[in-house]
Structures are given as C-alpha cells and as structure tokens.
Amino acid sequence: MARIERTDIHRSVTDRIIRELEAGTVPWVCPWNRAKCGIALPRNAATDRAYSGINILMLWGSVEMQGFSTQKWLTFRQAHAQGGNVRKGEKGTTVFYADRFTPKSESGSDEPRRIPFLKRFTVFNVEQCENLPESMVAPTAPLPEREIVPHAEALMRETGADIRIGGDKAFYAPDADFIRVPPQQSYFNQIDWYRTVFHEIGHWTGAESRLSRTFGRRFGDYAYAAEELVAEMTSAFVCAELQIEPTVRHADYIGNWLELLKADKRAIFTAASAASTAAQYIFSSSTRQTSVEDVASAA
Incomplete structure (x- = not known):
C-alpha cells in the first residue's frame, strides 16, 4: 500500500x-506581476526556513492561484503554537518531506536497506490564519530595483566562477570551466542579464569538482x-532570493521539458532537488570565499 501511495505522489x-x-505557464517562474506578493522563496513563518525542491513550485503555484500577498506558511499545529489558528473552511497546500525507513525484516541485518519514501503534509499561508503575531503576517517589502544589481x-563575484563577457551567446564551457555571456548592454531588459548569468552558474555548479x-x-x-x-530552476530560485523577477530564458525548451516529464514521473522531483542544492551551493559561496581569504591572510 505504501508503495502505491509513493507512486501516486x-x-x-x-x-x-x-x-x-x-497551458503555457512555467511553474518555477512565479508570475509576480499576476500575484500580489513580493519576489521571494516561500518560507516557514515559524522557523524562517526556506522551502526547497518541489515544494517551492507547489507553494509558488498556490500563491498565484489564490492571490496571497505573502510567501509565509505554517502547519496547522504551528499556527496554534503561535497563538493563532487556521480559519474554518480554509484548504491548505500539500508539500512533501523526503525520508527513509528500514523494513522490519531487515532491521537486524548487518547492512539493512534504507528505502526512500515521500511523506506529505499540509501547510497554510499565513493569510489563511487569524490571531497570529503581527510580525508574522506582515508581508516582506521587496528591495527597490536599484538595490538588486549590487x-x-x-554573489557573482563570491562564487569564484570565471565569467567572461563578450560574444552573442551565453554558455558554460565545462572543459575549460568558464562562463561566457554577452555584454549586459546587449539585452533589451538589462535585468535579464543576471538571470542568464545565474542560469550558466547553475550549469557551473554541476562540475565534477x-x-x-x-x-x-x-x-x-x-x-x-x-x-x-536544473539550470533554469537554479536561476529562478537564486533570482527569487535576490528579489530579481525570474523569467523563462528559452521558451523553446518547454517542449523538451514536457517530453522529459512525460517519460519520467520522478524527473521534476530530481530536477527541483538538484536545483535547490545548486542554489544553496551558490549562496554558500560567500562563506567559502571568506574561509579562503582567512587562510590566505594567516599564511
């Protein structure tokens, strides 16, 4: 029975x-202009932890469909723990938690198998709740656009990626380990240049090293x-955290993505998880850079 449930998920x-x-909607590109909320990754309002992987897509979709003005979420119990409650009649959004279990038949063996499974649970946007602390329900104001570029x-510098400007194509060259992007001035909307750079940095994170x-x-x-x-979702996740409005880099990829998802029902889970890992790697680059500088200064 458990196996059937995992397949259904x-x-x-x-x-x-x-x-x-x-339908022409790319779920990892949240249509911010159609939603009331600012640009951000969905977060748990009680722990302030950002959701990751497939859960980002599920929660972004709910924000768009229901018109929420915030990306903050709580479980039923968390709402009560904060002194509030979920309003009667509200329907939550399903998110997933990956875990593993050991079958009882193998619990005593030397190397028991750990079988992966997905556990589903329900969260509610804080706007579906009442009597919560004011600090929890106040939407986060987006950064003004002039602050986005810095x-x-x-972040681009802190990754340590070799980013070269020039030409008319954007790509990552794995053998030489460098990124090439056209000059920012060549973009009709210059903010799109950053989305392109983080797409290529997404590829860069996949290198063997x-x-x-x-x-x-x-x-x-x-x-x-x-x-x-993976690269497209990595760019979307990074841009959302930086409060840069993500867009589809190449709409002609949609056909290829559809073929992939129809061929493998687990592909979107794998890709979303890999994209979250890549985004976390990119954001942790500032920590790695600081460590390198500390070692250099101590030498």
Missing part, C-alpha cells in the same frame, strides 16, 4: 506540472533537457 505532482507547461554582482551532477543513463536522450531544467 510522483504521478499527481508531475501531472500538475505537465498541465501547467501545456546584491547580484556581489563542485556538485558532480550527472544524469547519465537514467534520462538517456533526455539528459540534456534534465540539465537545462
């Missing part, structure tokens, strides 16, 4: 993503589409 979520793509520039991300035989002919999907 993967199938139902993937079917939802497929429907959105076929944040992005600083970093996250060593390979899809190999699992995706076969779809491996390229899978990597592009």
Whole structure:
C-alpha cells in the first residue's frame, strides 16, 4: 500500500506540472506581476526556513492561484503554537518531506536497506490564519530595483566562477570551466542579464569538482533537457532570493521539458532537488570565499 501511495505522489505532482507547461505557464517562474506578493522563496513563518525542491513550485503555484500577498506558511499545529489558528473552511497546500525507513525484516541485518519514501503534509499561508503575531503576517517589502544589481554582482563575484563577457551567446564551457555571456548592454531588459548569468552558474555548479551532477543513463536522450531544467530552476530560485523577477530564458525548451516529464514521473522531483542544492551551493559561496581569504591572510 505504501508503495502505491509513493507512486501516486510522483504521478499527481508531475501531472500538475505537465498541465501547467501545456497551458503555457512555467511553474518555477512565479508570475509576480499576476500575484500580489513580493519576489521571494516561500518560507516557514515559524522557523524562517526556506522551502526547497518541489515544494517551492507547489507553494509558488498556490500563491498565484489564490492571490496571497505573502510567501509565509505554517502547519496547522504551528499556527496554534503561535497563538493563532487556521480559519474554518480554509484548504491548505500539500508539500512533501523526503525520508527513509528500514523494513522490519531487515532491521537486524548487518547492512539493512534504507528505502526512500515521500511523506506529505499540509501547510497554510499565513493569510489563511487569524490571531497570529503581527510580525508574522506582515508581508516582506521587496528591495527597490536599484538595490538588486549590487546584491547580484556581489554573489557573482563570491562564487569564484570565471565569467567572461563578450560574444552573442551565453554558455558554460565545462572543459575549460568558464562562463561566457554577452555584454549586459546587449539585452533589451538589462535585468535579464543576471538571470542568464545565474542560469550558466547553475550549469557551473554541476562540475565534477563542485556538485558532480550527472544524469547519465537514467534520462538517456533526455539528459540534456534534465540539465537545462536544473539550470533554469537554479536561476529562478537564486533570482527569487535576490528579489530579481525570474523569467523563462528559452521558451523553446518547454517542449523538451514536457517530453522529459512525460517519460519520467520522478524527473521534476530530481530536477527541483538538484536545483535547490545548486542554489544553496551558490549562496554558500560567500562563506567559502571568506574561509579562503582567512587562510590566505594567516599564511
């Protein structure tokens, strides 16, 4: 029975993503102009931890569909723990937690198998709750656009990526380990340049010396589409955290993504998880850079 439930989770979520793509909506690019909330990753209002992986897509989708003005979420119990409650009749959003269990038949063996499974639970936007502390329900004001560029520039430098400006194409060259992007002035909307850079940095994180991300035989002919999907979502997640409005870099990839998701119902989970890992790697670069500088100054 548990196996059937796990399969249903993967199938139902993937079917939802497929429907959105076929309708022309890219779920990892939150349509901020149609939503009331500012640009941000969804966060747990009680712990302030950002959600990751597939949960980002699920919660962004709910923000758009229901018109919430905040990206803050709570479980039913967390709302009560904060002195509030979920309003009667409100419907929550399903999110997922990945875990593993050991079958009883193998609990005494030397190397018991740890079987992965997905646990589902329900969260509610703080706007679906009442009597919460004022600090919890107040929406986070987005940064003014003039502050976006310095944040992005600083993060780009801190990654340590070799980013070269020139030409008319954007790409990551894995053998030489560098990124090439056209000059920012060549973009009709210059803010799009940052989205492109973080897309290529997403590819850069997959190098063997970093996250060593390979899809190999699992995706076969779809491996390229899978990597592009990871890079695209990495850029979207990073831009959301920087409060830069993400957009689709290449709309013509949608057909390839649809083929991939229809061929493998777990692909969106794998790609979203890999993108979250890549985004976390990018944001942790400032810590790594500080460590390197500390060692250098001590030498």
